[in-house]
Amino acid sequence: MHIVYISDGKAGHRSQALGLYKAMQRQSETNVTFEEVSLEKLPVVRLFFSFGKNQHIAIKNTPDYIFGVGSHTQLRVLLLGKVFPEAKTVILMKPNLPFAWFNHVIIPAHDGVPEKCNVILTQGALNPIINERRHQKKRILIALGGSSKRHQWNEQKVLSAIQQIVENNHDADIVLTTSRRTPSEFLPTLKEAPFSSALQIFPVEETPQGWIFEEMQKAEVVWVTEDSVSMIYEALTAGCKVGVIEIDRVKDDRITHLLDQLIEQCTEQQVLGLLNLSLNEATRVAQLLLKT
Template identity: 70%
Template structure:
């Protein structure tokens, strides 16, 4: 089986495609190969010409599945599906085009779309993580985000939460990392706080690719600022107990509502004590979607 991924180069989008590919690879009895092709190498004109001759020279072999994530991949996935009629087209997002233009549409349930026809709803975006059962008791990972279209970074609130997390988990080993959205001056201010001596700090600029996924495998618990929704689901998939650090909300929407619902259902918590966090969940969304696709 050969999977072609039309890539826009964004790491978060690639993570979803790779997560589904790896889940299919684990379940399929024969070899499953993955070919990532940047959309710059998939010009629309060439794809239109390819529709006429029923061929496209850009791939190592004919695809069985064509994946796309991101608005700029959608039309390319549609056109590739017209060239390779035997291939199943899979778009991992709410598309701008009619859903029926794709064989499968995979959408996080917080987007508010009904699951019917060719639509598959998931709890959060897919990711390549599995629970490797390597969690170390009292090892805590703290992952900080920043401002977004629905959140505003609040340094005072974050510092207060970090102090409480440290004070309420005195026996723990703490690993803290930032994201590219974390204000550049924050770590300077954090290091002035007395509790910071308890933190092992790894700025995002100094962490290699895959570092945070490895840390999730080792952490018993993960605290994430609530703006980092994808990281919340990654930590849940890794089998961690998950806490959220509140920052200011600029607006209420389906995303913030989904966070509140998970708190209400005790999937995640706003508590600052590891002992009071909900027990680790069993999140295997990529596995579930792969099972469905392969059964089809």
């Protein structure tokens, strides 16, 4: 079985496609291969002229599935499906084109689309993480984001939350990391706080690729600032208990409403609540695709 992924070059989109591919690889009884092709190698005009030929100069092997994530990939996925009519087209987002034009449309439930026909709803975006069951008792990871189109960084709220985490977990190993969006002045301020001596601090600039996903496999609990929705779902998929650190909101929309719903599901009420949900969405979706 061969999968062709049409890439727009965005890491977050690639993560979703890889998550589904790896889940299909785990579930399939046959060998599953993956080929990534950039948008630039699939000009629309050439795709039109290749209809029904079952071959294209940019595609090495005949696909059984064609994946796309991102608005710029949708038309290419549709047209490449005409080039390889036996392949199933899969869009991992709410498409701008009619849903019925694709074989499968995989959409996070918070987009508000009803699940019907070829639509599969998921809790959050898919990712390549699995629960490796290597979590260490009393090991905590704190992952900080920053300002976004929905959120405004609030230094005092974040400092207060970190202090509470430290004070509630005196005997825990607590690892803290930042993101590219974390204000540069925050770590110097944090290091001046008396409770910072209880933290092992790893700035994002000093961590190798894949470091945070490895830390999720080791942590029993992960605390994430609420701007990082994808990381909340990644930590849940890794099998961690997850806490949400609230910061200021610039606007309310379907994503912030989703966050409110998640926070309401906290099952361990401490000073700060923890989510304890078991997610394995990529595997569930892979099973549905392979059955059809």
